[in-house]
Amino acid sequence: GDRSDIRVLLGLESRIKDYEGRVDAPKDALRGAKIRIASVHRFPFGRRLFDGGQFKKDICQDMELELSLAAIECGECNVLGHAGGMSLLYHRDFPLKHFEAIITACTKKGVAFELNCAYHLPVLRHLKKTLKQYDPLVSFGSDAHAIAEVGMWASMLNKDQ
Numbered sequence: 001g002d003r004s005d006i007r008v009l010l011g012l013e014s015r016i017k018d019y020e021g022r023v024d025a026p027k028d029a030l031r032g033a034k035i036r037i038a039s040v041h042r043f044p045f046g047r048r049l050f051d052g053g054q055f056k057k058d059i060c061q062d063m064e065l066e067l068s069l070a071a072i073e074c075g076e077c078n079v080l081g082h083a084g085g086m087s088l089l090y091h092r093d094f095p096l097k098h099f100e101a102i103i104t105a106c107t108k109k110g111v112a113f114e115l116n117c118a119y120h121l122p123v124l125r126h127l128k129k130t131l132k133q134y135d136p137l138v139s140f141g142s143d144a145h146a147i148a149e150v151g152m153w154a155s156m157l158n159k160d161q
Helices: 027-032 057-074 085-091 096-109 121-134 153-160
Strands: 011-015 035-039 043-045 048-050 079-081 112-116 138-141
Touching: 043 057, 057 079, 057 085, 057 096, 096 112, 096 121, 112 121
Parallel strands: 011 035, 035 079, 079 112, 112 138
Antiparallel strands: 043 048
16 A cells, blocks of 8 residues: 555553653653653662562552652643553552543643553553543553564453453
């Protein structure tokens, strides 16, 4: 077919580096990227970074919520990546009220909420109701770290049924 209808967008995913919501990416990279995904990967505490397993569940969840809301408000991102992912990874739980606060903020600021099959499949039924209620932009992410993992949503959703 004709490839003239293909549009390539430059994008990046970066860690939310502080509680002001700024991301750990050079300003020129942010300016050039059409898709700017901000994700909680570690928790800043002083000058150090910690993973979610180093905190009690409720503290981890609250810090992840605060970082996520700050990133949405800051405006350096247009997609919030794998919301609640670190709490789900380390503590297998992220409160629905926290998801609701994040989804509400995404809707208000026009930031896409990423549904990520590596993190959200166990809570997908609950998230679908909240997403339908608030109607934010939604991005589907595979959290791919290898080419074979790209586009995993179709197979993951089939397993969920």
